[in-house]
Amino acid sequence: MTQAERLGTDDDRVMRRGFALMGRGMREQRLLTTVSVVGSIVFGFMTVADAWVLGWATDHAIRPSFESGDVARGALLSAALLFLAVAILRALGVIARRLVGGIVYYRLVATYRRAVTRKYLALPMAWHHRHPTGQLLSNANADVEAAWAVFMPLPMAIGVIAMLVAAVVAMVAADLVLTLVGLVVFPALFGINVFYQRWLSPRVTHAQALRGELSAVAHESFDGALVVKSLGREAEETERFMASAHELRDANIAVGRIRGIFDPLLEALPNLAVLLVVVLGVGRVASGAAEPGDVVQVAFLFTVVAFPVRAIGWVLGELPRSVVGWDRVEAVLRADGTMTYGVSDLPGAGAVRLRLEGLTYRFDDAEADVLTDLDLEVAPGSVTAVVGSTGAGKSTLTSLLIRLVDPRSGRITLDGVDLHDLTHDALARAVAVVPQSTFLFDDSVRENVTLSADVPDDEVWAALRTVQADGFVARLPRGLDSQLGERGTTLSGGQRQRLALARALVRRPRLLVLDDATSAVDPEVEQRILQALAASTADGDGPTVVVIAYRKATIALADDVVLLADGHVTARGTHAELTATSAAYRDIVDAYDQAREVQS
């Protein structure tokens, strides 16, 4: 097997796979495809019929009228009606072909977009981590469109085939000899078309790839626009972009040269063929072997059919792009892995007792465990701070607690119930994790906090109050209804974090996990938030809180501090106890202070 065959990129395999893809699409949209193909065939037949009517009119209306010197009324009327009937049927055919054909394409794209996004929601985070977001977005958008792109010219191409068949039949009926010209010309045209597409295809693909590169250069440059501006590097950036733009320009011109050769060729040949028909026709009429009407008909058929033959070439041209797009889409649809959730609810109410037993975890391509046989018990209603150096596994812990990932071994229980046994909803209701990076939806403030749950506004305000966000939300132009996201109000990092906190709190979680969730918030405000949280826990009202601590203030609020090192808990106690007993702990916490000492 050659390299090309193995990659499935050589021409025959592409053809086969492309046709298989077309078959698949046609099966899925059976009714509409049939309608559009029928419409296309009707269009094709009617185009041929036009020529036939002209021939008929020539022989039955025009010639007799001229020869007799009298207008052959009846025949003329029939001819006129025939022309109109053909025109209307053709119009209906083209509507069926273009509109219904278009609907088939758009429906296929919509169906597969839904399927791909459904997959995205079903696949576990581990899979998401392996695939860059840019690629996933492209899979759902551009790739799905490319996969079905072949369906745009398809109905026309099928109609053209029908047209060709009808044309050949009509031509044979008119004059066999003249038809022979057609039997030579049409395949020649078709062959040239195929060759044209083959020559064109890799160049078009190349230009497409360059387009992608250009987009990436522009995107990165605009992302760093502030840096570019502050360092005065606009000219350099423009040079960089210009180089890429010129590459694209040259690639497009290369495509243009090929098109420049073939398009005129494909137009000239049919014209030459008509002249040939005329030449032969004159001879045959002179020898009495054919009627003038036949010659007219055949000539007309040529002029009318030759151009649409290109549609077949278009379909073939789209096949490589379709196959490539489909491959990417299929990769997503075939991916396996789901998170299996349990069937139980979490009984009871209020803060839970959290227990981690023998937890072991390692990243997919890592050589060592991040967490090794970790044991930890957190009393209900307490506030526990987790401290550790970078890479100790703190953030991994938070991912495990919300089951974004699953441990290799060991288990996590809430009030004795294994996380695995809980339904997805029960888990999400019981545990709320607030990560450092916030994601806000293109939606109102209310929606971002409640996530469409049935929560009365005063509870939303209560949550916002706890996180010290009620102030700025009240000042927004439309309060809770203000639109956020890229098109709406831009919030500062600290404001976004506070909304994410409110989002977590409004569901009254029984376990709250904070991972550097207040990093961008002003220190004064952070204090107030942590105090409010501590207060609600002390009242017995709030959740069990686990805080990943990066700052001393956070440790200050905790009842208990846990030191995470070498993948498990190496020390535990109050801050004072640990400071006294653990050198490692002192090192880490003191490092927060060390920055201070160097200054003075």
Place this chain on the structure above:
Amino acid sequence: MSPLDRLESPEAPARETGTQILRRGFAMAPALKQGLGLTLLLAALSTIGSSVVPIVVQRTIDQGLGEGRRTALSDIAPELSLAVVLIAVTAVIAYWMRVRLFVASETGLADLRVAAFRHVHDLSTLTQNSERRGVLVSRVTSDVDQISMFLQFVGIMMVISLGQIVVATVVMAYYSWQLTLVVWLCFLPLVVSLKFFARRLSVAYDTVRRTVGEMLAVIAEPVVGASVVRAHAIEERTQRRVDGGIDANLDANVRAQSLVAVTFASAGVAGGLSNAGVVAAGVALGVAGQLSIGTVIAFAFLVSLIVGPVQNATQVLTEAQNAVASWRRVIDLVDTPADVVDPGEAGATLPDEAFGAAFESVSFSYPDGPVVLADVDVVIPPRQRVAVVGETGSGKTTFAKLLTRLMDPAEGTVRLGGVDVSTVSFAELRRHVLMVPQEGFLFDATLRENLEYGRRGASDDVLMRTVDDLQLTDWFASLPRGLDTLVGQRGESLSAGERQLVALVRSALADPALLVLDEATSAVDPQTELRATQALERLLEGRTSVTIAHRLTTAENADRVLVFDAGRLVQDGTHEELVAVEGVYARLHASWVAQASLGLDQH
């Protein structure tokens, strides 16, 4: 509403028509016009080839197939040969024209792309941030692509179709002006309805574009927000939203497509009508002795000569809307004023030695927004180390941006070294002043290339010396590939802390007289934090600097602290002076202290 939005909204001054857009578009990319005359001439000539055949057929019919059937091949041979020659020549002309078209259009559009790209960088930070990145990128990529595809595929067809229609009309008129009139009468209703369709199609395409944008935004949720969706178990809600966006887009597409299909179909009906008309009128006239049979039959051919181009022309019109819209968007971008203007070469120069800064009654507010800074007066002597503090929204970041002229004040003057900042050329300004934002942004390249952004053409020696100066030698040694290290997209191969270190080295290389720093806040491991602090100390030595402080120590170690509250400069002094007095600074300081130490009475 962003400035770019303003130009697109319905309340905007009367939108330019399609032709005006085209004219401006051509003005913006002069390469498009290069040799346009010859190209159009060639396009016109290329239409001759297709008109040749029906004429030949007509004459052949008249002579060979008409009365008497007397003709031998030799009678029509000269005409046939001429026809063949014409067809061949036309094909060559068509090739020539197409190549010229491709070269001119691609060159012109590449220039347009680059101009638009440069303009985006020339826009003020404010304008840049008011628009989605993706939108700006599409202005220089897909929007220009649309124009390109239009000019090359559809545009040619338009010119050729029009040419064919003109030639066909001329030829028809030559044979029979009466039948020509009949044909045009049959096409008249089509022309009228096209205007109606074009407008509705424009609206339909606008809807399609809008739904595409909304759909893309909502499809991002299961991808970019994957962890949030799972953490809150909102998969069903997300799927519903995605389905909604997809369905809206589907409906919009179908609606637009139905308009296109009807438009296209109506051209064919007009053709059928004229076929009928020609035959009927032709026979009537012919019997009356005004036309030969050959003419009548040839006319039937000529009608098809006109139906094809008319159908193509209607198709062109439908696609023209899209292209004009794209072109309009690109023109709007280039038209957006860079509200912070570069005085250019005529600008003043800044002093070569260390200089200070001054704000004279400076105020600033965002367009349609609240006042961010009010009446700020402050003088910063050379080499002073200043810390700026205040809560979020107090105006401190705006202060920093005005100082580096990333924005212009609404009122008042900002001076550097006594010179009005708005009179200094950008090139001069960037040489002396540097603003270092919170997030160290790195380009997807090697460490060396990223550092060279600080100083063009700096040799490896210079780079290493700067690293040593900042006492970062041991960190640098820990990088296995040293200066060749690839930092990844946005520097993601390095940790957040390491990105800050790179930004510091880059700043040291730039060696500005005035350094304005927006302190990073995200958590960084203590060791890197230590290194960064030390490097920063070295960097700030002997330089005029203004640091937006987020840390206790920054304010404590500065020569002077400026305190902002609700847009006003409320306190100004050293740390010792301010902490002793009741006020905003004392409050801020107290909370910082609480954050940094452990208050045992917290519970």
